[in-house]
Each structure stands twice: as C-alpha cells, then as structure tokens.
Amino acid sequence: MAETTVDDAFVEFERVQKSYDGETLVVKDLNLKMPRGEFLTMLGPSGSGKTTCLMMLAGFETATHGDIRLGGTSINNIPPHKRGIGMVFQNYALFPHMTIAENLSFPLEVRKMGKSEREQKVQRALDMVEMGSFGGRRPAQLSGGQQQRVALARALVFEPELVLMDEPLGALDKQLREKMQFEITDLAHRLGITTVYVTHDQTEALTMSDRVAVFDDGRIQQLAAPDQLYEEPENSFVAQFIGENNTLEGTVKEINNGLALVELDDGELIDCKPINVSQPGERTRVSIRPERIEYNKDRLREGVHTLKAEVLEFIYMGDIFRTRLRVAGKDEFIIKTRNAPDQQRLQPGQQIEIGWLPEDCRALDA
Amino acid sequence: MTDTTQSGPMLAADGTPLKRSLARALRMQKIRALMLIAPLLLFVLLTFIFPILDMLFRSVENQIVSSTMPRTVAALQDWDSESGEGPGEEVYQSIYFDLFVAAEAKEHTKLGTRLNYEQTGVSSLFRTSGRRLDDIGEEFQDVIEDVAPALKDGATWYEIMNGTGGEAVAEAAKERFGRLTDERARGDLGYVPSADIAQMLPHTTDAYADFATFTTFEDGDSVAEEDPWEAVYAALALDLRDPDTRAAVAAYSGPGAEHLQAVAAAQEQLPDFTFKDALVDADKDWGNTETLRTIQMYAPNYTSGYFLNSVDLMKSPDGVQARPENQQIYITLFTRTLIMSLVITGSCILLGYPVAWILANLPMRTANMLMILVLLPFWTSLLVRTSAWKVMLQQQGVINDVLVWLGLVADDSRLVMINNQFGTIVAMTHILLPFMILPMYSVMQTIPPSYLRAAKSLGATNWTAFWRVYFPQSVPGIGAGSILVFILAIGYYITPEIVGGTKGVFISNRIAYHISSSLNWGLAAALGTILLVVVLILYWAYDKIVGIDNVKLG
Numbered sequence: 002m003a004e005t006t007v008d009d010a011f012v013e014f015e016r017v018q019k020s021y022d023g024e025t026l027v028v029k030d031l032n033l034k035m036p037r038g039e040f041l042t043m044l045g046p047s048g049s050g051k052t053t054c055l056m057m058l059a060g061f062e063t064a065t066h067g068d069i070r071l072g073g074t075s076i077n078n079i080p081p082h083k084r085g086i087g088m089v090f091q092n093y094a095l096f097p098h099m100t101i102a103e104n105l106s107f108p109l110e111v112r113k114m115g116k117s118e119r120e121q122k123v124q125r126a127l128d129m130v131e132m133g134s135f136g137g138r139r140p141a142q143l144s145g146g147q148q149q150r151v152a153l154a155r156a157l158v159f160e161p162e163l164v165l166m167d168e169p170l171g172a173l174d175k176q177l178r179e180k181m182q183f184e185i186t187d188l189a190h191r192l193g194i195t196t197v198y199v200t201h202d203q204t205e206a207l208t209m210s211d212r213v214a215v216f217d218d219g220r221i222q223q224l225a226a227p228d229q230l231y232e233e234p235e236n237s238f239v240a241q242f243i244g245e246n247n248t249l250e251g252t253v254k255e256i257n258n259g260l261a262l263v264e265l266d267d268g269e270l271i272d273c274k275p276i277n278v279s280q281p282g283e284r285t286r287v288s289i290r291p292e293r294i295e296y297n298k299d300r301l302r303e304g305v306h307t308l309k310a311e312v313l314e315f316i317y318m319g320d321i322f323r324t325r326l327r328v329a330g331k332d333e334f335i336i337k338t339r340n341a342p343d344q345q346r347l348q349p350g351q352q353i354e355i356g357w358l359p360e361d362c363r364a365l366d367a
Numbered sequence: 368m369t370d371t372t373q374s375g376p377m378l379a380a381d382g383t384p385l386k387r388s389l390a391r392a393l394r395m396q397k398i399r400a401l402m403l404i405a406p407l408l409l410f411v412l413l414t415f416i417f418p419i420l421d422m423l424f425r426s427v428e429n430q431i432v433s434s435t436m437p438r439t440v441a442a443l444q445d446w447d448s449e450s451g452e453g454p455g456e457e458v459y460q461s462i463y464f465d466l467f468v469a470a471e472a473k474e475h476t477k478l479g480t481r482l483n484y485e486q487t488g489v490s491s492l493f494r495t496s497g498r499r500l501d502d503i504g505e506e507f508q509d510v511i512e513d514v515a516p517a518l519k520d521g522a523t524w525y526e527i528m529n530g531t532g533g534e535a536v537a538e539a540a541k542e543r544f545g546r547l548t549d550e551r552a553r554g555d556l557g558y559v560p561s562a563d564i565a566q567m568l569p570h571t572t573d574a575y576a577d578f579a580t581f582t583t584f585e586d587g588d589s590v591a592e593e594d595p596w597e598a599v600y601a602a603l604a605l606d607l608r609d610p611d612t613r614a615a616v617a618a619y620s621g622p623g624a625e626h627l628q629a630v631a632a633a634q635e636q637l638p639d640f641t642f643k644d645a646l647v648d649a650d651k652d653w654g655n656t657e658t659l660r661t662i663q664m665y666a667p668n669y670t671s672g673y674f675l676n677s678v679d680l681m682k683s684p685d686g687v688q689a690r691p692e693n694q695q696i697y698i699t700l701f702t703r704t705l706i707m708s709l710v711i712t713g714s715c716i717l718l719g720y721p722v723a724w725i726l727a728n729l730p731m732r733t734a735n736m737l738m739i740l741v742l743l744p745f746w747t748s749l750l751v752r753t754s755a756w757k758v759m760l761q762q763q764g765v766i767n768d769v770l771v772w773l774g775l776v777a778d779d780s781r782l783v784m785i786n787n788q789f790g791t792i793v794a795m796t797h798i799l800l801p802f803m804i805l806p807m808y809s810v811m812q813t814i815p816p817s818y819l820r821a822a823k824s825l826g827a828t829n830w831t832a833f834w835r836v837y838f839p840q841s842v843p844g845i846g847a848g849s850i851l852v853f854i855l856a857i858g859y860y861i862t863p864e865i866v867g868g869t870k871g872v873f874i875s876n877r878i879a880y881h882i883s884s885s886l887n888w889g890l891a892a893a894l895g896t897i898l899l900v901v902v903l904i905l906y907w908a909y910d911k912i913v914g915i916d917n918v919k920l921g
C-alpha cells in the first residue's frame with residue numbers, strides 16, 4: 002500500500018543483503034523507498050540490523066548484495082565523504098579536542114567555505130538548536146541534552162538533504178527525550194529534510210515518524226504510518242512489538258464474507274478479520290488491542306460471539322483502568338477502559354462476558 | 368535526631384564531636400593504607416631516593432683534602448698564592464706530619480688520586496713522598512737514640528708523655544683520626560697527654576697523640592708497649608730547635624726529664640735541614656707552588672670543581688676559565704646525547720605510529736597476536752639484540768653483503784654503518800620502539816571509530832579526517848611515548864657502548880667510565896646531576912608547551 006505511493010524515491014534500497022562474516026545474513030532482502038522530505042523510523046529489537054542499514058546508507062559498510070540509490074543514482078561506489086549525508090551518532094561523536102563552534106565549522110571548512118560565511122552558518126545552526134551562546138565550550142562541558150543538540154546542529158549545518166540518526170536520544174532522560182523528539186521532528190519538517198531515524202523505543206517511533214519500518218531478523222516486517230501500524234499490524238510480530246496486545250491461539254474453522262470463524266484451543270468460537278489466514282484448518286494467532294474489548298453487554302453488537310472471563314486483578318491507573326482477566330485458560334488477558342463517570346469498576350473474582358468488533362480482532366500467522 | 372536540632376558542633380552517636388570521630392575513623396584508614404605501602408616506600412627510599420641524594424651530595428662534596436691534611440689546610444689559609452712566593456716552612460712541617468699520619472692510614476694515595484683530577488702528577492707525588500717520610504724521620508731518630516738510648520724504648524716515651532691535664536690534645540687527635548679513617552675512635556685511649564709536656568713540646572705531643580690513637584684504635588695495641596713513629600722523633604727535634612724550649616727542658620723535672628735534657632744538650636748534632644728541603648728532596652714537585660695552590664684551592668669542604676669540569680670549565684687563580692681545547696669533551700657529549708636522543712625519539716614516532724594505528728584498528732585477536740611480535744624483542748637479552756645489530760651493520764655484515772651483492776655498493780667501498788652515530792641511532796631506535804608503540808596503542812584504542820566516521824560523514828576525506836580528528840586525539844599517546852623513549856635514550860649506556868664507537872657514545876658512557884675506570888665519582892655524580900637537571904628542565908618545558916595532563920598511557 003504505502004510503498005506503491007512512492008513514485009520518485011529519494012532513498013531506495015533494492016534487494017539489499019548484508020553479511021559480516023560470510024556465514025549469516027544480518028540484513029536479508031531489504032527493499033525500501035523513501036520520498037523526499039519523509040521522516041522514516043527504523044524500529045526493531047536489538048540486533049535486528051537497523052544500525053547496519055544506516056551504515057550501509059552512510060557508506061561505512063558495503064552491501065554484500067543489492068543496490069542502494071540516492072536521488073536515483075546508485076551510491077554503492079561513492080565514498081562516505083562524498084555522499085553528503087548528515088549523521089547523528091548514538092554517542093554524538095562530537096570531537097572532544099574542538100570547541101562547539103569548531104565542531105560545527107568542521108564540515109564547512111572541509112567544503113572550503115569562506116570564514117565569514119562559515120561563522121554565520123555556525124551561529125545560525127547553533128541558534129536553531131538554542132545553543133547560540135555555547136560556541137566557545139568543549140563538548141565535555143555540556144550536558145547530555147546539550148551535546149545532543151550540538152550533534153544535531155553539526156549534522157545539519159552543511160545543509161544535507163538526508164540526515165541519519167542512530168538512537169540519538171538513547172542516553173537522555175524521559176522528559177528531555179520527549180522535548181527533543183518534538184524539536185527534532187519540528188526541525189526536520191521545517192527544513193524539509195529527509196530523515197532516517199533509528200530507535201528501539203516504539204513510542205518515539207510512533208510519535209515522530211511519517212512512516213515506521215519495523216525490523217526483525219534482518220527484514221522489514223511492516224512499513225506503514227504509525228496509526229496503520231498500530232491498528233492494522235500485518236503479522237503477529239508487529240502486533241506483539243507495537244503497543245500492548247492480547248493474543249489467543251486457535252484454528253480457523255471457516256472464512257466467509259471477509260470474516261473468519263476461529264475455534265480457540267479450549268473450544269470457544271470467535272469472529273475475526275482474516276489477515277494472514279486463507280483457508281479453514283490453519284493455525285492462527287488472534288490479536289486484539291486491550292482498549293477495543295467491551296464487557297458492557299449493552300454496548301456489544303448483536304450476534305457477536307462472546308467469551309467468558311474471570312476478573313483476576315483490577316488496577317487503577319488514573320486516566321484508565323487496567324483489568325487482568327482469565328480468558329480461554331490464559332491469565333494474561335488485559336483490558337483497558339477509560340475512567341469515565343459511568344464506567345463500571347470490576348471486582349476480582351467477578352465473572353463477566355467480553356466481546357469485540359470482528360474488525361478489531363485480527364487473525365494473524367501462528 | 369535531637370543532634371540536628373541543637374546548635375554548636377554536630378555530635379556523633381556517642382557524643383563526641385562529629386569532626387573528631389570522623390578524623391579518628393579516617394586516621395585508622397590512613398594508617399592502614401600507609402602500612403600497605405610501607406614496604407614499597409622503604410624500598411624506594413633505600414634503593415632510589417638515598418642513592419640520588421648521595422649522588423647529588425657527591426657532586427659537590429670535597430672533604431677529603433681537609434680531613435686528610437687538616438694541619439696543612441689550616442696553615443695554607445694565610446698563604447697568598449699570588450704573591451709569587453712559596454709558602455713558609457710552617458706549611459711544609461704541617462705537610463710532613465699530615466702526610467705521615469695519612470700514610471700510616473694508607474689514605475694519602477686516595478687524596479693523591481683526588482687531586483690528580485685537578486692537576487696531573489699529584490698522584491705520583493703523594494705516592495713517592497709517602498715512601499720517603501719514614502727516611503726523613505729516621506735521620507732524627509738515629510741521632511736521638513744515640514744521645515739518649517733510653518728513648519729507643521716505647522715504655523720510656525710513654526712515661527715521659529703520659530700525665531694529666533692534656534685531654535684536649537688527645538681529643539683533637541681522636542677527631543683527626545675519625546675524619547681520616549671514617550671510623551669512630553671509641554673507648555679508652557689509655558694515654559692522657561701531660562699538660563706540662565704539651566705546653567713545652569707541642570709538636571711532639573701532637574705527633575705522639577696521633578701515634579697513640581692509631582696504636583689503640585687501628586692496631587688495638589697498648590700505647591705503653593709500642594715504639595713511637597719516626598715522626599715523633601722528628602717532632603721532638605723540631606720542638607728543640609727553639610732555644611726557649613731548650614731552656615724549659617733544662618728546667619723540667621717531670622718523669623724522664625733527664626732523657627729530654629740529654630737530647631736538648633745534643634741539639635747541634637741533630638740534622639738541621641728544613642722540612643721544605645726534605646720534602647723537595649723526596650719529590651721536587653713539592654717545590655712547585657702550583658701543587659700547593661691546588662691543595663689550597665680544593666681545601667674547602669665543598670667544591671664547584673666537579674660541575675665546572677662537567678661543562679668544560681676549570682678553576683684557576685684568575686677565576687673560572689675554559690679548559691684547554693683538547694680537554695673539552697663534556698659539552699660536546701651533552702649536545703650529542705640530546706640531539707641523538709631527539710633523533711631516536713623522532714624515528715620511533717615515525718616508525719611506531721603506523722604500527723600502533725594498525726594494532727588499534729585490527730580485531731582484538733589479531734591485534735594481540737601482533738602485539739606479541741612487538742613485545743618479542745623484550746624476550747631476548749639487550750646485549751644479544753645489540754650485538755645482532757653489529758652483525759647486521761658491520762662492514763662485512765649482512766646489509767653490506769646484500770648491497771654489494773645487489774651491486775648498489777662497490778666491494779671496496781662498503782658503507783660504514785657501525786661504531787658511529789648512525790649505528791647507535793639504528794640500534795637504539797629498534798630497542799626503544801616498543802616503549803613508543805605501547806602507550807600510543809593504548810591511547811589509540813580509546814579513540815572510538817565513530818569519530819572518524821563522523822568526520823567522514825561531515826565531508827572530510829580520509830586524510831583530513833585522520834589529520835584533523837584522529838591525530839589530535841592520539842597526541843597524548845605520542846607525548847607519553849616520546850617522554851618515555853627520550854628519557855630512556857638520554858641515559859642509555861649499553862647500546863652506545865657496543866655499537867657507538869667513539870663518535871656515537873653518550874654522556875652515560877662517560878659517566879660509567881668515571882664510575883668504574885677512573886674512579887672519579889665526584890665528576891660522575893656531577894655529570895649525572897646535570898643530566899638529571901636537563902631532563903627535569905625538558906620535562907618542565909614539555910609541560911609548558913604541550914601540558915603534562917596531555918599525556919596518557921591509556
């Protein structure tokens with residue numbers, strides 16, 4: 002879906018593979034197209050090959066197979082310094098022996114820019130990240146968040162069209178991280194820069210990106226906009242990885258009219274939307290978001306299959322209630338309800354019936 | 368909790384002020400820590416600090432003249448060496464008695480050697496005159512024993528000389544003995560100079576007290592049973608040359624007065640030559656005022672002579688002046704040592720940097736393998752390595768053979784690569800290289816590769832990224848390595864000794880020569896002290912220019 006909308010891709014990976022040791026593939030068959038100006042996040046568990054992809058794009062690793070194109074031309078044989086890609090490293094990599102201003106001036110100097118122009122651009126870049134008065138300091142004299150901004154300013158000061166960031170906020174505390182998340186996206190959109198952002202924090206990925214590429218096992222498991230990714234995961238890895246999720250296992254009984262009837266392992270029947278299943282008899286893993294589950298009989302649609310559940314635990318979390326249930330023999334079934342005036346608070350031990358809209362219940366691969 | 372509410376000093380739980388109980392707790396810790404390092408501290412103190420202090424002291428210490436010839440030094444004080452006249456008879460008398468004692472203690476040759484550093488010939492002067500001292504005394508002894516046969520016997524002498532009230536004279540002799548032999552004169556002398564005799568016959572009493580001290584403390588014999596030295600007879604004759612003394616002797620009535628009176632009566636028969644003549648007769652150099660001027664110049668307990676010598680200067684009656692051209696070697700040696708150490712350090716940097724860089728950028732396993740190769744030379748003896756260079760570099764050696772075989776060098780004009788500065792530089796660079804590579808490697812290891820990547824992503828070429836980003840961060844390693852190599856090189860000894868020939872030796876080789884061959888420890892100490900100071904100055908300059916906090920070993 003999303004891929005087909007990209008016609009003239011700015012960044013393009015085509016059938017890219019990468020192996021470090023000649024025995025295992027770290028990146029297996031990577032295909033990706035990014036339009037100009039997009040903010041794309043690579044999200045995935047540790048070791049899934051995100052950094053490797055970024056390094057191949059920046060030119061510090063060579064692809065074992067396949068083609069990487071930038072603005073339509075293959076960059077496989079272009080050395081890193083000629084690619085004109087800005088990069089923010091996880092540890093910032095600010096040069097410790099230079100002042101902040103010298104750090105920012107470095108990319109301009111190597112481009113043989115005049116002194117006055119250089120100073121002007123450095124100051125503008127520092128002002129942009131609100132670090133205007135810190136030019137004379139050394140990196141070691143800055144806090145983590147300040148270093149992060151300088152690193153960002155340095156990656157942007159020579160006005161690259163593409164900026165790569167490898168977990169740039171990993172070392173910051175939660176509050177600062179949220180502030181910086183906003184500042185980075187704001188800057189990127191304001192300057193119209195194409196950004197590839199690597200993180201393993203899914204909230205960060207969902208809040209910042211135009212699109213998110215979920216990595217696992219050297220492949221993109223799903224590439225989609227954040228809402229789509231959350232609401233319409235295409236396989237059980239993505240469903241599990243993004244947000245909280247309830248899963249039930251069972252076998253497809255029948256599929257018709259775009260609805261699948263699934264028989265759970267304890268014999269109960271439920272209605273689902275078939276995603277990765279095509280014929281009866283297939284094993285499936287059913288995924289339902291906790292906030293899409295209804296237990297108030299009045300609000301359940303007529304004719305929908307319901308399940309019996311026993312309340313195990315009720316947790317008051319302020320804005321929401323989080324209730325743990327035993328459903329179909331599993332103890333880890335979670336439902337989340339909004340703290341509304343008419344909302345019923347469940348008691349442990351209470352027996353209830355739960356149900357959901359069949360569209361919200363996705364039958365994925367087992 | 369109540370503690371915090373009250374005013375005044377904070378109290379600990381048991382009521383003592385918090386500060387004091389903290390200090391007590393810390394003191395225990397400190398004592399424990401001190402006890403842990405005590406053995407090392409002691410070791411360093413004994414084996415390192417004291418020897419260095421001792422060296423510093425030796426470079427100015429010069430007590431040998433005043434302790435070997437105390438009377439002479441005192442007598443020479445009034446002599447004006449520039450008057451053109453030689454010193455008076457009194458000085459020669461002092462020389463005779465001082466030398467006699469020194470010869471008995473076999474210390475006179477040491478002084479001769481010492482003064483020989485300042486004036487050649489003094490050593491042999493002291494050695495020959497030391498042998499003739501007895502002869503001079505015997506000339507008096509023969510006559511005295513003729514006229515007073517009882518004075519052949521040590522017991523008679525003891526009877527005459529012993530008495531009461533002359534303790535001060537004995538003490539002075541004991542002290543002279545202590546300074547001369549570096550031993551303490553402890554215990555009972557068994558002889559108290561008679562005050563009357565001491566007043567009447569001062570030289571004799573002095574000489575006898577010296578004899579008594581030696582007999583008791585050096586030989587462990589009883590004074591009363593030993594025959595006195597020849598010098599005592601000479602001293603008696605000297606005393607009796609004075610008519611007043613002779614008159615006093617005639618009136619004397621103490622023990623053994625008749626023997627003294629017999630000698631006094633026969634005064635005309637005693638030899639009447641001056642001590643100056645006697646000494647000049649023994650060795651004509653005693654007539655040379657230069658000799659006495661040297662003794663006078665080096666009489667003080669501390670001297671700058673060794674240091675002046677170390678920088679090719681010397682003392683002269685006209686003040687400090689340059690040594691004769693053919694004796695000037697130390698300034699040349701110092702500059703050569705400095706320049707060659709710098710060259711060696713420089714070549715170590717040039718050769719070591721790429722190696723360290725490769726080591727730091729290889730995978731751990733390979734790097735460790737190669738590191739063993741770097742350290743491999745440490746497993747062979749230094750002598751073997753240096754000698755191997757001899758094999759390589761000599762005219763019939765491997766390198767010359769190869770060059771001749773390749774036709775690059777004619778057989779009859781083989782390159783001279785050893786026993787000169789080239790050989791020293793090559794061999795020492797090889798030997799000191801690991802000391803450069805190790806700190807560079809450990810510093811480079813701490814430079815994350817992401818800096819280079821960052822520089823490249825910012826548009827720097829490989830070279831710019833290296834030169835502007837990597838190199839500045841590796842400077843502390845170069846600094847540490849350079850300091851290490853330079854300081855090792857500046858004091859290096861074995862390698863220059865073996866492959867340096869005459870043109871390639873260092874100042875250390877000269878120091879070693881003075882320590883083990885010429886035994887001029889004072890000069891060796893002065894040279895060593897200058898070397899130490901030069902190193903400290905360079906270290907200080909390095910700190911000023913580069914900053915010592917800019918040195919890292921990892």
Ligand SMILES: Nc1ncnc2c1ncn2[C@@H]1O[C@H](COP(=O)(O)OP(=O)(O)OP(=O)(O)O)[C@@H](O)[C@H]1O
Nearest residue numbers: 021022027045046047048049050051052053054201
């Ligand atoms: N230089 C290398 N040599 C050999 N293997 C490597 C190298 N770099 C990475 N790998 C391997 O490649 C795989 C992917 O690594 P990569 O750094 O791309 O993961 P990542 O997704 O960035 O993980 P993280 O979120 O932890 O940063 C890992 O299994 C890693 O062990």
Ligand SMILES: [Mg+2]
Nearest residue numbers: 051052053167
């Ligand atoms: Mg990574």
